[in-house]
Amino acid sequence: MGALGWLTRRRSATARSVLAGEAAAEAARKSAQEAAGEPRPAAERAEEAKKAEFPVVGDARAAAFFDLDNTVMQGAAIFHLGRGLYKRHFFQKRELARFAWQQTWFRLAGVEDPAHMEDARNSALSIVKGHRVSELMSIGEEIYDEYMAERIWPGTRALAQAHLDAGQKVWLVTAAPVETATIIARRLGLTGALGTVAESVGGVYTGRLVGEPLHGPAKAEAVRALAAAERLDLSRCAAYSDSSNDIxxxxxxxxxxxxxxxxxxxxxxxxxxxxxxxxxxxxxAARIGIPAAAGVGALAGGAAAAVAVHRRRR
Incomplete structure (x- = not known):
């Protein structure tokens, strides 16, 4: 019975990963279709592409997938989002201290404790429960300008731009909320974003996730689902990450x-x-771990924003 129970739990976890991946892929495709990019000056794009030192070849069946935390942006998106929400009185100092402790623990431990991660995720979900998706999107735009814009790694941005200049699509793939990820992708002129999908009904967060945080194996499932929908050849695609959890x-x-x-x-x-x-x-570079896409990424899974896919199905 013990072995059977373990197998059942394993299959259930796999199913949740697939669900999270497919939901994120569909949400990302919709957001990319709806959002208009903000192109930067040609001279700036050309200079960044030159610095990228990556031999990108124009190929309609190729694309690039970028992790966000500590890959595209210094630090964790959810941490910066939390700062912005605290500033806007979404939660109290006690909860801020809890988030700070969780952030510190993830950085120092360098490993994941499932129970600790679940607690962090539930805390974040409780903060946004009952808030409107549109409210979090509007606030997310402000928070990007306040805390995130200056933390984008120029080198990684140049790599992404090299793919774009070659005519390839570029997607963020992150455990951060899909709305936050979509804002960042649009500001950087990327194609779109795959992110953790929080359930919403009637445009209001329910406090639950669709599937699980887009983390670890769920990211791979999301990329597979998006590649199938976009008719991409993964053998021609590129992926970028800072974390062993994204292997x-x-x-x-x-x-x-x-x-x-x-x-x-x-x-x-x-x-x-x-x-x-x-x-x-x-x-x-010498600091241990900094596994932002791991623990903090799972925290991000609930902290905001929502799934167009699930909302349309309701």
């Missing part, structure tokens, strides 16, 4: 990159012959 996503593409990698990903990338880029200073 499943990195492993399904033909061109995986380790960006600002944690220790485990750096080892794995060297063993597999993957390319590496590190845009941190020596001091930052």
């Amino acid at each position: 499943p996503m990195l492993s399904i593409v033909g061109h995986p990159y380790a960006i600002n990698p944690d220790a485990r990903l750096r080892r794995h990338a060297r063993e597999q012959g993957w390319r590496l880029r590190d845009y941190r200073t020596g001091r930052k």
Whole structure:
């Protein structure tokens, strides 16, 4: 009975990963179709592409997938989002201290405690429960300008722009809320974003997720689902991440990159012959773990925003 129970739980976890991946893929495609990009000056794009040092070839069946936290942006999106929500009185100092402790624990431990992560996720979900999706989207735009814009890694942005300049689509793939991820993608001129989908009914958050946080294996499922919908050839695609938790996503593409990698990903990338880029200073690169896409990413799963897919099905 013990073995049977374990197998049942394993299958259930896999099913949740698939659901989260498919929901994120559909939401990302819709947001990309609805959102108009904000193109930057041609000279700036050309200069960044030159710095990218990546031989991108124009290919309609190729695309690029970028993790967000510590890959595209310094730090965790959910942490910056939390700062903005606290400033707007969404929660009290006691809850802020709790979030700060969780952020610190994830950074120092370098590993995931499922119970700890679930507690963080539930805390975030409770904060936005009852709020309107449109409210969080509007606030998210302000928070991007206040805390996130100046933390984008120029080097990673140049890599993404190189793909765009070659005529390829570029997607963020993150455990951060899909609305937050979509705002960042639009501001950077990217195609769209795959993110954690929070359930909403009538435009109001219910305090539940669709599936699970878009983290680890769920990211790989989301990329597969999007690739199938977009008729992409994953062997021609590229993926970029800082975290060993994204090895499943990195492993399904033909061109995986380790960006600002944690220790485990750096080892794995060297063993597999993957390319590496590190845009941190020596001091930052020496810090242990910084597994933002791991623990903090799971926290992000509930902290905001929502799924167009699930909303339309209601």
